Amino acid sequence: MEAVAEAIKFNPYEPGYFENPYPFYQRLRENDPVHKSFMGTWILTRNKDVSELLSDPVLSSDLRNWNGFEKRYKNKELVAWMLNRSVLNIDPPEHTSLRSYLKKSFMPKALNDLSEAIEGIVEDQIQKLKGKKEAELISEFALPVPLGTINYIFDIPEPDQKQVKAWSSNISGLIEPLPNIQALKTANQSIIDFTAYLKARIKERKGKPSNDFISNILNTPIDQLIAEDDYVIPNLIVMFAAAHETIVNLIGNGMYALLNHPDQMELLREQPELIGSAIEEMLRYDSPQQLVWRAVLEDTTLAGQDFKKGEQLMLLLGAANFDPEAFPDPYRFDIQRTPNKHLSFGKGRHTCMGSWMARMEGKLAIPALIKHFPNMKLEETEWLTNLSFRGLKTMKVSL
Ligand code: HEM
Numbered sequence: 001m002e003a004v005a006e007a008i009k010f011n012p013y014e015p016g017y018f019e020n021p022y023p024f025y026q027r028l029r030e031n032d033p034v035h036k037s038f039m040g041t042w043i044l045t046r047n048k049d050v051s052e053l054l055s056d057p058v059l060s061s062d063l064r065n066w067n068g069f070e071k072r073y074k075n076k077e078l079v080a081w082m083l084n085r086s087v088l089n090i091d092p093p094e095h096t097s098l099r100s101y102l103k104k105s106f107m108p109k110a111l112n113d114l115s116e117a118i119e120g121i122v123e124d125q126i127q128k129l130k131g132k133k134e135a136e137l138i139s140e141f142a143l144p145v146p147l148g149t150i151n152y153i154f155d156i157p158e159p160d161q162k163q164v165k166a167w168s169s170n171i172s173g174l175i176e177p178l179p180n181i182q183a184l185k186t187a188n189q190s191i192i193d194f195t196a197y198l199k200a201r202i203k204e205r206k207g208k209p210s211n212d213f214i215s216n217i218l219n220t221p222i223d224q225l226i227a228e229d230d231y232v233i234p235n236l237i238v239m240f241a242a243a244h245e246t247i248v249n250l251i252g253n254g255m256y257a258l259l260n261h262p263d264q265m266e267l268l269r270e271q272p273e274l275i276g277s278a279i280e281e282m283l284r285y286d287s288p289q290q291l292v293w294r295a296v297l298e299d300t301t302l303a304g305q306d307f308k309k310g311e312q313l314m315l316l317l318g319a320a321n322f323d324p325e326a327f328p329d330p331y332r333f334d335i336q337r338t339p340n341k342h343l344s345f346g347k348g349r350h351t352c353m354g355s356w357m358a359r360m361e362g363k364l365a366i367p368a369l370i371k372h373f374p375n376m377k378l379e380e381t382e383w384l385t386n387l388s389f390r391g392l393k394t395m396k397v398s399l
Contacts, residue, residue, distance in 0.1 A: 249391030
């Protein structure tokens with residue numbers, strides 16, 4: 001009995017976890033699908049539960065409703081300020097107003113000429129790789145494409161781009177369920193610096209509007225509920241990070257899956273029109289975002305388990321995407337899989353606002369790579385050790 005209990009503990013420190021977490025998720029789903037982890041957080045792994053709970057109003061995205069919030073963010077007022085205003089981490093009615101405000105200012109403008117801009121960025125990166133024998137695909141392709149795209153949308157001048165990326169990455173570390181003290185400190189300082197930077201850009205745009213997201217957001221009427229001073233900057237930061245910290249891993253994980261499945265690579269080469277369903281399968285098979293958090297608003301029973309107000313739930317999207325109840329033969333990478341209702345963009349009121357952009361970038365970037373480098377081979381890889389964002393730290397290939 002004890003051996004079984006031992007075997008089903010959620011333990012990301014077990015060897016091999018970050019290389020391939022899916023068998024670990026499977027063990028949980030089969031033995032303890034609503035699992036109380038060592039962190040005190042409940043971990044849910046069944047597709048049906050995750051899918052239903054993503055839309056359940058008894059669960060809050062506002063971390064202040066989690067009973068561990070005070071302790072985690074003690075003396076980190078800025079981190080708390082940032083999180084409490086991010087569209088990701090608030091509930092209605094503020095969430096409804098903020099989401100609509102961001103949607104109005106972000107989507108239509110960006111769509112106009114974006115695909116042409118992305119094509120240019122992809123082409124530049126391809127040209128830089130041409131003539132090389134080997135490459136590190138994350139830093140030389142998978143990251144520059146989404147980073148170039150979001151720099152274009154925000155109109156960040158070239159000399160500032162490196163610094164802005166560094167602040168953004170430091171702040172994104174907050175999404176991790178187990179950030180360490182140093183990571184919180186660094187995030188705190190990066191919020192101060194990035195905020196000052198964005199304030200200066202806003203001031204500039206007020207005097208001289210440009211064609212970018214910052215100018216757009218200033219021209220969009222704002223609801224009283226989400227007063228400008230409080231909400232605009234945290235969400236500019238969120239959008240900047242969300243737009244590249246995830247797509248880098250769609251491209252990286254997607255290429256990794258294709259290179260490990262030569263038959264599927266061949267099929268995509270022969271039938272490039274399959275790229276749409278191939279991107280959906282890449283998202284399912286190795287989701288760039290593995291989990292979301294929620295806090296319980298009142299004592300309740302969900303997925304057959306009693307929960308207390310203030311408890312925290314981790315909904316494992318990556319595990320839900322491998323549940324055989326929803327996806328027959330889930331370990332098979334099949335670029336023609338239909339239906340493919342993966343949960344990689346979440347579901348319900350917090351569904352990803354940038355899924356269209358992720359799909360657009362994936363569809364432009366991946367076919368270009370496989371067309372120009374038909375002999376590409378995986379040489380050496382190293383995975384990030386993040387619970388939330390899943391991706392490769394480095395991916396060496398021969399070209
Ligand atoms: C492959 C790429 C991406 C993946 C896998 C992904 C995944 C997700 C997931 C799972 C959520 C739901 C979070 C929750 O329920 O708590 C989410 C929300 C969000 N995503 Fe994405 N995302 C991607 C790309 C993007 C891009 C490109 C942008 C922006 C341009 C973006 C902006 C957002 C925003 C603003 C939210 C919050 C929406 C809300 O809370 O109402 N994402 N994303």
